[in-house]
Amino acid sequence: DKGGHKHFMAKEIAEQPHVIAEAIRHYLPVEEDAVRLPGEGVDFSGVERLTMVACGTAYYACVTAKYWFEQIARLPVEVDIASEFRYREPPIPGKTLALFVSQSGETADTLAALRYCQEKADKILSVVNVPESSIARESDLALPIFAGPEIGVASTKAFTCQLTVLLALALKAACDRGHLSPEEMSEYATAIRGLPNVLSSALEQNEAIRLAAQKVSEARDVLFLGRGLMFPLALEGALKLKEISYIHAEAYASGELKHGPIALIDKNMPVVVLTPRDSLFDKSVSNMQEVLARKGKVLMISDQDGIDEAGDDVWCAIRMPRVKEALSPILYAIPAQLLAYHTAVAKGTDVDQPRNLAKSVTVE
Ligand code: F6R
DSSP states (O other), X not given: OOTTOSSHHHHHHHTHHHHHHHHHHHHSOTTOSSOOOSTTOOOOTTOOEEEEEEOHHHHHHHHHHHHHHHHHHXXXXXXXXXXXXXXXXXXXXTTEEEEEEESSSOOHHHHHHHHHHTTTSSEEEEEESOTTSHHHHTSSEEEEOOOOOOOSSSOOHHHHHHXXXXXXXXXXXXXXXXXXOHHHHHHHHHHHHTHHHHHHHHHTTHHHHHHHHHHHTTOSEEEEEEOTTHHHHHHHXXXXXXXXXXXXXXXXXXXXXXXXXXXXXXXXXXXXXXXXXXXXXXXXXXXXXXXXXXXXXXXXXXXXXXXXXXXTTOSEEEEEOOOOGGGHHHHHHHHHHHHHHHHHHHHTOOXXXXXXXXXXXXXX
């Protein structure tokens, strides 16, 4: 049942305020400004290293979480793609926690990577959407994301729910390790509880994004740029666009632009710049200016302040609400998903069943 939407993907994008609220209810119950984990939970105070492993969109959720664990909890993190990790057979030093992220919980490479870590890591955690899945069953602690069934092959609501749970986990780590005061924790809790409303107002930009997507649908290649927390989201935006619209898309950390990809910029190249008015805004805008100077078509996704300050010469601007900086990837996932969705619809591709792709990759 598509609930009145044309595609499951559209329905699942629209469901995000609701499913995220469900995840928040479980991990940040209203009675207390502390993170609550299921079962025995996990204590991060003696943990020295976190290794996160996944594939595809779930991997980008891990890359995002690396920024959170390192910046907020001061915990060193390694992130890897499951198909690389498992065959590299990396050493796992003591006091390492291993964390696997998977919507389906059945991805063959992720499961093999988990089995490799059994007996080696101190504890195996997983962040999954299907609690009965193999990955959930074989971990010491499985953290459900409460996204509900995801039918569209392109992952959307599972991604933002994974991010929400990973952020909660990073906050728990920060509290356990003495890097977050009770006041700071309650500031985060308040901001996170506000996310469902913030996501709803982001969804109101649907029409503006649809219009931008009409133009993007004529491109052969698209670049995505982001700094800091917007870098993994740029990777996710590019993946979403290529998998459902079949337009070649690539993402770079904005600071990498001048190390190669700037050679691609000309008047035919749309460049999606993800840049909330945050602590890295000025750096990100200076990279955006380099694109504009070479006549690249900039699609700027920012907030009102960011657009007022730097949006004058852009091809188009999409306005997002303001959120606490750490929460921006969860919010900016919405325009990235809608852009891919409307581009695919404009091109007439099969949004829910893109060619060559399967929902669950249970073979290597
Ligand atoms: C992209 C997408 C895939 C999956 C990947 C991992 O939209 O859906 O990249 O994220 O195949 O799948 P799970 O999370 O089930 O392990």
